[in-house]
Amino acid sequence: MKVGLFIPCYVDQFYPKAAIATLELLEKLGVEVGYPSGQTCCGQPMANSGFSGLTGGCDALFVKNFSSYDYVVCPSGSCVLHLKEHLHAEDEAQAVALRSKIYELTEFLTDVLKVEQLKASFPHRVGLHQSCHGQRGLKISQMTELVAPGFSKPLQLLGMVDGVNMVQLDRMDECCGFGGTFCVAEEAVSAKMGQDRVADHVKNGAEYITSADLSCLMHLEGILKRQGSAVKVLHIAEILNHQ
Amino acid sequence: MSSRENILKAALENQPAFVALPQINLESVINYENLAAQFDLILTRIGGTVEHFEDEASLLARMASHSPEEFVINTITADAEGLANINKMNSVQLEAVDVAYVRGALGVAENGAVWMDENAMVNRLLPFICQHLVVVLKVNEIVPTMHHAYQKIEVNKTGFGSFIAGPSKTADIEQSLVIGAHGPRSLTLLLQF
Amino acid sequence: MKSHAEAAAEFIKDGERTDWHDETLWFVRAKRDLAAHGLPEWEQLRDWASEIKNHTLSNISQYLTAFEKNANANGITVHWAADAEEHNRIIHKLIKDNGIEKIVKSKSMLTEECHLNEYLNHHGIATIDTDLGERIVQLRQEPPSHIVLPAIHLKKQDVSDTFHEFLHTEKGNNDPQYLTEAARIHLRDHFVASELAITGVNFAIAETGGFVVCTNEGNADMGAHTAKIHVACMGFEKLIPKAEHLGVFLRLLTRSATGQPITTYSSHFHRPRPGQQMHIVIVDNGRTRQLGRPDFRNSLKCIRCAACFNTCPVYRRSGGHSYHTAVAGPIGSILNPNLDMKANADLPFASTLCGSCSNVCPVKIDIHEQLWKWRQVIVAEGYVGAGKKLSMQGMGFLFSHPNLYRFAGKMGRFFMRIAPFMVNNRLNPWYKQREMPAPPKESFGEWYIKNRKK
Numbered sequence: 001m002k003v004g005l006f007i008p009c010y011v012d013q014f015y016p017k018a019a020i021a022t023l024e025l026l027e028k029l030g031v032e033v034g035y036p037s038g039q040t041c042c043g044q045p046m047a048n049s050g051f052s053g054l055t056g057g058c059d060a061l062f063v064k065n066f067s068s069y070d071y072v073v074c075p076s077g078s079c080v081l082h083l084k085e086h087l088h089a090e091d092e093a094q095a096v097a098l099r100s101k102i103y104e105l106t107e108f109l110t111d112v113l114k115v116e117q118l119k120a121s122f123p124h125r126v127g128l129h130q131s132c133h134g135q136r137g138l139k140i141s142q143m144t145e146l147v148a149p150g151f152s153k154p155l156q157l158l159g160m161v162d163g164v165n166m167v168q169l170d171r172m173d174e175c176c177g178f179g180g181t182f183c184v185a186e187e188a189v190s191a192k193m194g195q196d197r198v199a200d201h202v203k204n205g206a207e208y209i210t211s212a213d214l215s216c217l218m219h220l221e222g223i224l225k226r227q228g229s230a231v232k233v234l235h236i237a238e239i240l241n242h243q
Numbered sequence: 244m245s246s247r248e249n250i251l252k253a254a255l256e257n258q259p260a261f262v263a264l265p266q267i268n269l270e271s272v273i274n275y276e277n278l279a280a281q282f283d284l285i286l287t288r289i290g291g292t293v294e295h296f297e298d299e300a301s302l303l304a305r306m307a308s309h310s311p312e313e314f315v316i317n318t319i320t321a322d323a324e325g326l327a328n329i330n331k332m333n334s335v336q337l338e339a340v341d342v343a344y345v346r347g348a349l350g351v352a353e354n355g356a357v358w359m360d361e362n363a364m365v366n367r368l369l370p371f372i373c374q375h376l377v378v379v380l381k382v383n384e385i386v387p388t389m390h391h392a393y394q395k396i397e398v399n400k401t402g403f404g405s406f407i408a409g410p411s412k413t414a415d416i417e418q419s420l421v422i423g424a425h426g427p428r429s430l431t432l433l434l435q436f
Numbered sequence: 437m438k439s440h441a442e443a444a445a446e447f448i449k450d451g452e453r454t455d456w457h458d459e460t461l462w463f464v465r466a467k468r469d470l471a472a473h474g475l476p477e478w479e480q481l482r483d484w485a486s487e488i489k490n491h492t493l494s495n496i497s498q499y500l501t502a503f504e505k506n507a508n509a510n511g512i513t514v515h516w517a518a519d520a521e522e523h524n525r526i527i528h529k530l531i532k533d534n535g536i537e538k539i540v541k542s543k544s545m546l547t548e549e550c551h552l553n554e555y556l557n558h559h560g561i562a563t564i565d566t567d568l569g570e571r572i573v574q575l576r577q578e579p580p581s582h583i584v585l586p587a588i589h590l591k592k593q594d595v596s597d598t599f600h601e602f603l604h605t606e607k608g609n610n611d612p613q614y615l616t617e618a619a620r621i622h623l624r625d626h627f628v629a630s631e632l633a634i635t636g637v638n639f640a641i642a643e644t645g646g647f648v649v650c651t652n653e654g655n656a657d658m659g660a661h662t663a664k665i666h667v668a669c670m671g672f673e674k675l676i677p678k679a680e681h682l683g684v685f686l687r688l689l690t691r692s693a694t695g696q697p698i699t700t701y702s703s704h705f706h707r708p709r710p711g712q713q714m715h716i717v718i719v720d721n722g723r724t725r726q727l728g729r730p731d732f733r734n735s736l737k738c739i740r741c742a743a744c745f746n747t748c749p750v751y752r753r754s755g756g757h758s759y760h761t762a763v764a765g766p767i768g769s770i771l772n773p774n775l776d777m778k779a780n781a782d783l784p785f786a787s788t789l790c791g792s793c794s795n796v797c798p799v800k801i802d803i804h805e806q807l808w809k810w811r812q813v814i815v816a817e818g819y820v821g822a823g824k825k826l827s828m829q830g831m832g833f834l835f836s837h838p839n840l841y842r843f844a845g846k847m848g849r850f851f852m853r854i855a856p857f858m859v860n861n862r863l864n865p866w867y868k869q870r871e872m873p874a875p876p877k878e879s880f881g882e883w884y885i886k887n888r889k890k
Contacts (some may be wrong), residue, residue, distance in 0.1 A: 009835065012880045013845050014873040019880035021890075035884050041835040048789065048808065048813030051828040136791035144469065145747065145795035147478035171462070175749045179788030184865045186786060188445035191869035192454065192753050193788075222870030224680020247516035250672070250720045255497035257728030262494040264677065265487035267684065271477050285697055334628040334662040353475075353687070354697030367709055368661035371654045371701070372627075389698075390683035398512070398679040399644040402707030403661075406686075408698050411654040415569035415585065417592045418460055419612035424568060425620055425627070426654030426701075 003033050004069035006062075006102075009041040015214050016234035022075040022105055025241040029113055033073075036065035038191045044082035048180045052086060063089045063098060071112065072102045075237050077134025077213045078180075080104040084138070105237055106212050107140050110153045111187055115160070123163030124240045127206030128154060129197065129220065130173040131213030140212060144173050154212050161239060166203045174200075178219035194223045202231055209233045245300035267391055278352045278385040279434065286355030289409040290422045291430045302379065302433065309342060317344040318365045319379060327401045337366065343373035347380040347432075349395055353388045357432065358396050367403050371411075376427040378407070382433045400414070437760055437779070438522075440786040443734070444754035451627030457589065458752040464585070465746040467695025468796065475687070484684045486800035489737035490702055492675055493727065499642040500677050500718070506645025510707045515717045520550035524718045527552060527634065530715060531561060533758060534599060536632045542649070542656035543567040545583050546669045546719060548762035549775075552634075563634070564626045566655040568619050575602045579755025583763055584693050584742040588876060589755050612698055633659030637670035637716070638739070643678045646706035647716065650689065650699040657703050663711045668705070672718050673736040685739060688798035692741040726774045731809045737799040742767075744793035744803055747777045750786055759783060766793035770806040773814065781819035784810035845879050 003026060007019045026033050042062065043055030062083065066072045074080050083102050089095035109115045134140045134154075141152035158164050177183070177193025184190075198220055201209050209224075209231060211217050217233040223230050244252070296302050309315045316329055331342045343365055347357035357378050361367060371374050371434040386392050398404060411426030422428060438446070449452050470476045488576050491497060492805045504514045517523035523546075531539065539556075541547065541563045553563055553574070565574040569586035573579065573597050592610040599605040611638035635656045638868065642648040647668055649656045660666045676685065682702075690696040708714035716843030727733050745765035756764035761772045761780060784807045793803040814820060834841055866872065879885075 008882050014876065016876050016880035016883050018880065020883060023884075035888070037881065037885075038838040040838055040841045041831075043832075043835065046828050048811070049551050049824070049828060050785075050811035050820060051825075051832070052812050053816070054828055054832035057832060061836065061838065092607035132788065132790035132792070136795060143792075143795050145792060147476070148474050173792075175788050175792070177553070177749065177788060182785070182788050186441045186444060186750070187865035187868060188441070188448045189750050189753050189786075190788075191504075192448050193749050194870070196458070196753075216874055220868065221873065222866070225871035226869060245492055245516070246518040246522060247722070249518055249717070250516055250724060251497050251500060253720070253724035254500060254727065258496050258725050259494050259727075259730070259733065262487070262490045264491045267484055267680070272838070273475055273477060277775040289696065303868075338624060338628050351698075356698050356702070360635055361709075368658070371657040371661060377574050388683070389687050393680045393683045398641070398682075398704045399646055399706040400551075402510075402705075402709060404704045404706075405657070406702040408700050408702075409440055410700070411652070412778065413568045413616060413653050414694070415567070415572065416595050416612040416615055417589075417590075418585070419462065419592070421613050423620065424616060424653035424655070425566070425623055426656050428682070 001031060001071050003031050004066045004072045005033050005035045006039060006066065006072050006079070007035070007075040008074065008076050010218065011076060011214050013153055014218065015235065018075055018214055018237055021235065021237040021241040025237055026073065029115065031113070034069065039065050040103065042082050043080055044088070045180055046083060047086055055086070056158035059088050059095070062087060063094060067094060067098055071108065073105055073108045074102065075105045075212070075235060076215065077131045077138055077140065078215055081133040104134055104138055104140060104155045104212060106157055107138060110237040115157065118157065118160040118240055120160070120240055120242050121162040122239045125165045125167050125205050125207045126158070126239065127167045127169060127201035127204065127209045128158065129176060129209050129211040129216055131211050131216045132175050134212045135173055139234070157236070157240055163205070164239065167201070167206045169200050169204055173201055176216045176219055178216050183219060189217070191223065194219050198223050198227070198229070198231070202229065206231060210236050210239055211215045212236050263318035267390065268363055272390055273353065274387050275352050278387060279382050281352040282350050282355060282385050283434070284408060285353065286432055289355050290321040290412060291355060291409040291432055293432045293434055295434050295436055297436050302435070305433070306344060313341040314339050315342045315344070316340050316369065316373070318363065318369070319344050319346050326365050329369065332366055334368060334372065337368050339373045340369070342375045342377060343369050344377045344379065346371050347378045347426055348384065349392055350380050351369040351389055351392050352385055354408055356406040356408035358392060358404060358406050371426045375429045375431070376410070377431045377433060379433045379435065383409060439782040440754065440758050440760070441782065443760065444786070445756035447755045447758055454753055456591070457755060461746045461752045464694060468692055468743055468746065471691035471695040471697065476608055481684060481688055482798055482800050485688055485798055488676060488681050488684060488739065489799050492677060493673070493733060493736055496672065496727070499677060499845065500672055503640055503645055503675055504640040506643065508645070510645045512645065512708065512716055512831065513572065517520060517717055517721070519721045523550045523669065523717055524552050524555040525723070527719050528556065528559060528561070530665065530667060531632060534632070536665065538626070538629050538631045539563045539634065540566050540626055540630040540659040540663070541634040542636065542651060542659055543586070544634065544669050546636060546671050547634065547761055548580065549709060549721065550719070564623070566626065567651070568616065568624050568653060571619060571623065572598060579757065579762065581764065582742060582745055583740050589757065593661045627658040627662055630659050630663045632665040632667065633663035634667045635660055636671065637668050637674050638689070639676050639682060640670055640674045641679050641682070642675055643719050644706060646681060646704055648702060648704050650702050652700045654701050657701055660705070661709070664675045665715070666708065667715045669717045669719065671723055673723060688738055689741050692743040692796065692798040723849060726821065729774070732770065732774065732806055734801050735767065735806060737801050738767050739799055741798055743796040743798065747792045747796045749790065749792070750788065754786070759786070766803045766807070767801070770803060770810060773810050777814065777817060778819055781814045784814060812871065842881060845881070
């Protein structure tokens, strides 16, 4: 099994540790991982702003970089959702085939690798932030709106980590307010949503906030730092890879 | 072309390809072991009061128990002349009604609603404008859900009919529930076993 | 007119009130969840409702014709209005021709969409809104901020002040029971005297030519059964094929809206009472255009429960007035661009695309997906600023050229300025209430070359 690692632009630039943890975790699980060097961005920032017409370059690069792999894995649910829904190519069949091979990290671990145990330890109180695109888009966990049996791929994996103490949130799947360019276009609402989300974690005793999506965490981290909070954010890969 | 023709033409041109209606299979719909108990539970929860009775005599006794100061309209025991009078009453007269007795045709266990049509109301305004509404219903007229209700009632048998579920209410001020918005301040359901 | 973002920023300035607004609506969402979870067949009901609506829209021209024929046979007069103006004119004419002076109106979002009250006021005709929440905002000369809870933006002190001014209630008495009682007395005077009653329509039944109006207060019935003329106004998408389909919709509507198992009154009107006139005004106002847009026609399935409002984290923190339209919230943001794309170009962007709206929708409208699609249309039609377009083009170029991207990344600070979440802003709004991520020594790409490419 050859896996192509897709590290989205902002993770590459701001959160290399999360990318390294993702790579190491996959390698530890015996996966052959390649990282094509010509990768940039999934194109979501343009598409979600209404400029899906400007994503052709990103799409072409993505297809070029990743078509040869059996799977593409990415530690960001939001980027994965965008690619699964909106990746196009000159040869559309190629894009469609590639779309079905793209996985967010946690769903790749539970659904493809079917991981049942991890050698990891993280003795801390952790709040799980559900990224909306991971949860409602990729359905990596059940949504509180639906009348359906519960499940959570991220929690399933966190349950394999020694010492992790998950905190219960008052609103378990409320959006953090990042929303891509929404975070600047609607700065007031975005920041308020982020502050409220952080407050829920803090109130319930989280030392760390984790998520399968770094974009949410970047936003929450920005708020925590501004508040001078001791609470830290960590991508879920960093916990699953922690010893 | 008139607006009617324009709208119908545009609708025809723009409507998507035909999609079939779904099959509503009532086997997948909730049922209750004890319909009366469920109906009682829900109606009480939404602000109604449920009283049980068995024989007609106790019903008549209850109806007769009102003080002379109360303006009571009883559509259940009224004779033809009485019914004609109720039917003719205007809004100013009806506004003064303290208590109205109306027979319900069917109760719905899942939501505490009772169907009554114009024949039972005698005057359409009566069950909405009276201060207190008393509905009489037979226990074997309770069905599990709205699906079952629509199988039994004929919505256009009379010119008007309504599902009434509890007393008039509002929560428009800071989401505080207040019973007795414009209509009846109470709904008492007399359930005949 | 302020954009959603500007109006929202103003709303949020009062943090305490914003928190209260958010909590109050979240509480309604929680009640909705409780009600939905009480029915194991909830998701099945949503499927049925969606399919019935899809079917109806696919055959809407025939159902409209059938409804008209059956309504006429019932003694109901059917009027057709191409737009808001014609809708208002039809009602105005009925008022004039019958020499009407006293008009009561129960809740109808369509009449809000058509600005009927303003139109009639302009012609010297007063209408009394009889839904308590609507009466409160009418006295304050404000539009409703929510389609089910029109005065949800107000606190009881606000209502108390308004009632003190107009209904002469005791100053400072904020008790909802007391205030509601005052409104009851005030509005009962109007009901008993009413000559013409305007109501909305929740559902119209093609097969029987009748319609259903749902209220908790009983105000629609009080007006309709008193007045000698009843005018019911409906967008044509309110049609359903048969009465039995009401079983599906009435089970979903109020559970989705407020968590109640059903509204207090679900009234089925089929024939006027003797001596009464009953009219229905069927309105298009852009609906046939929306029907013709494959990406957006689904929005016509809406039954106006407002579940998408209550769950929307943006709506809860920005208030209904920030949407500057009759129907606010997520559903409004996909309906209003059809009415006026330029004026409402901001609304599809007033969302994080979190998708909660689509999950609570009882008729399964793909609301958040339509928000995304409207963004594409609005950009294609040129309704976004030139600055945003330029920066997007710059970003598209940068991300299409890996070498340039890597170079930009090395210039740490430069990447921060052009990072996707920084786009189109001279004065970094990110930094207003948030810190920037700390730039690491090396990117993952650089780390990878050092550590894995040896």
